[in-house]
Amino acid sequence: MLGNAATRIAALAPALASGRRPSPHSAAAAAAATALLLHTASASASAAAPSASASSVPARVIQVQQLTADFRAAVAIVEQPIPLPLKPNHVLIRNRFLGINASDINFTAGRYNPTVKPPFSAGFEALGVVEHVGADVSHLRVGDAVVYMADGSFSEVISLAAARSFKVPSLDPAYLTCLVSGLTASIALEECGEIKNGEKVLVTAAAGGTGLWAVQLAALQGCKVYGTASSTDKVELLNSLNCHGINYKTQNLKDVLKAEAPTGIDVVYESVGGSMFDTALGSLAQRGRLIVIGYITSYADPSAAPKPTLDSASICRILLGKSCSIRGFFLMQYTDKIKAHLEKLIQLVADKKVKGFVDSRKFVGLEAVADAVEYLHTGKSAGKVVVELPAQ
Ligand SMILES: NC(=O)c1ccc[n+]([C@@H]2O[C@H](COP(=O)([O-])OP(=O)(O)OC[C@H]3O[C@@H](n4cnc5c(N)ncnc54)[C@H](OP(=O)(O)O)[C@@H]3O)[C@@H](O)[C@H]2O)c1
Known part of the structure; x- marks a missing residue:
């Protein structure tokens, strides 16, 4: 369900065929000094119970299994069910659009955190729908569209402190670009x-x-x-x-x-x-x-x-x-500024004063995330590269 405000750049439908692809095993040569990686606090998805049960929500996530800037070689899709009931201050969000960032390959390469060891979950941001609310959460309801930034967002479902997710007017990926x-x-x-x-x-x-x-x-x-x-x-x-x-x-x-x-x-x-x-x-x-x-x-x-x-x-x-x-x-060194700026940006998109540009190339499903990451690094995209996850 795409809302009206999404600005897909149809005129720029690009080809993945050629161009700058991440080359394998480049992590060793990485310049680690300047922190550009969007390393947010861990979300619960990465700490969920290893097997499904009657009191858990099945979830597949993209997990980094080896450190390399070659995203495809770095990751695997694994099952990480989310235990229920949720923590009282958490919401369970079913992701519908995942944001792809240039730094996703810095993250899989383990740059900016020399001590990081796989496995860990990948992805920085998503737009989704609230599916469960913890007992202490009052400002969000089941069915609300929300955006959030958290490590581990390349997942079907995530459990997250409700205070870290922001309500948006609709499931329009234009709102994902605000993050x-x-x-x-x-x-x-x-x-x-x-x-x-x-x-x-x-x-x-x-x-x-x-x-x-x-x-x-x-x-x-x-x-x-x-x-x-x-x-x-x-x-x-x-x-x-x-x-x-x-x-x-x-x-x-x-x-x-x-x-x-x-x-x-x-x-x-x-x-x-x-x-x-x-x-x-x-x-x-x-x-x-x-x-x-x-x-x-x-x-x-x-x-x-x-x-x-x-x-x-x-x-x-x-x-x-x-x-x-x-x-x-x-x-992520300006977390104190995020709430005020994000509310302003969401309003600018809602009022159509700024366009949340989304690239025209369509990627669907967790399996397409590696394609989308490689596509961003061809240099051909215009606007935000996103991956859509089907509604369950
Ligand atoms: N500091 C932070 O907190 C922060 C946060 C977000 C993003 N960033 C940085 O902002 C930059 C853009 O990130 P983004 O996620 O928004 O990506 P993006 O701009 O949507 O995509 C990358 C664009 O970079 C250009 N580019 C130039 N040289 C390139 C090369 N050698 N390989 C691939 N692309 C090249 C390409 O456009 P043209 O060549 O046509 O110009 C390409 O479309 C990155 O450097 C990223 O690390 C930093």
Whole structure:
């Protein structure tokens, strides 16, 4: 049941056939230093009883069984029934849409937590329906549509503290985009970017899950927005959103920015890394802020990532010469901001002031999650990649 607000990007129906796939066994070369992985507190699904009984709900989950950035090789689907009755403050959610994130392969590679040992459950976020409510839960009812972020969301059913799930108007996957993708854009632009009306903002990977949120929020704030993408279709999508789309494959990004913004860019929302990071840093205006959101070019195969052209002395020269700054952002270190921002984003989608873009390619069932993860890393998706789980 898809609600009306879902914006599937039909014009961009992509092919998985070729492109950048995660290469196996790249975990060993992973750069573990910068925390980009969305490591949330464990949900009960991963701790459920090992076998079904009359007082449990059958559930299949995607479990990481070996550490590697090759998602397909890392995981297996296993049975993890959820015991009943629920904890008094918990709800049981039947997942209907799972959110796919670039960092899913960082998670399976065990990056950011050197002590993690398989098995553990995968997935960061989902949209589903409340199926049971614990005795102490009063704000949610059976049948409510909810979104949540929790480790182990790549599952059919999950038991979760009710306070961690947020009611949404319908089972429209546009609301799923508000979670990791929307929250990252909203909190990072406000807290690290400190964006102001009239400022120039550059978003890289702008037609992606979090990129499209950053573009729309910056435009809503009255900023002049530029966005990079790799295809004509994606650039057209960006242009339709009050954003100057730049095809970084066919245009010289540095030259375009110089011509468009001779005094420089005030805020960069950067999630690509490598030479894109270097160009973006060099484009900053005096007192400009570059937010490091990610460095996707190094995730699947760090050894194949484009080599940066700036050494540390050059970076210092740029920062000193323009009083500008580089700021890291990791969503799960801003948990105190999540509730207020998420409520705002859900309302923006409900009021149709922002579109929760969902990629047009349809993935169905837990078995399709690995396909969806690999598809995101081909670089062909536009908007949020989601996997739909059939209603039971
Ligand atoms: N810090 C945080 O808390 C946080 C939270 C969420 C996401 N992120 C980061 O934000 C970035 C985007 O994540 P997402 O989940 O929203 O993914 P996404 O943007 O929906 O998909 C990835 C996009 O990145 C671009 N890309 C550039 N170089 C690529 C490469 N070598 N391989 C594959 N894709 C490449 C592609 O678009 P074009 O090439 O067409 O531009 C691709 O469509 C990632 O770096 C992720 O780690 C960080």
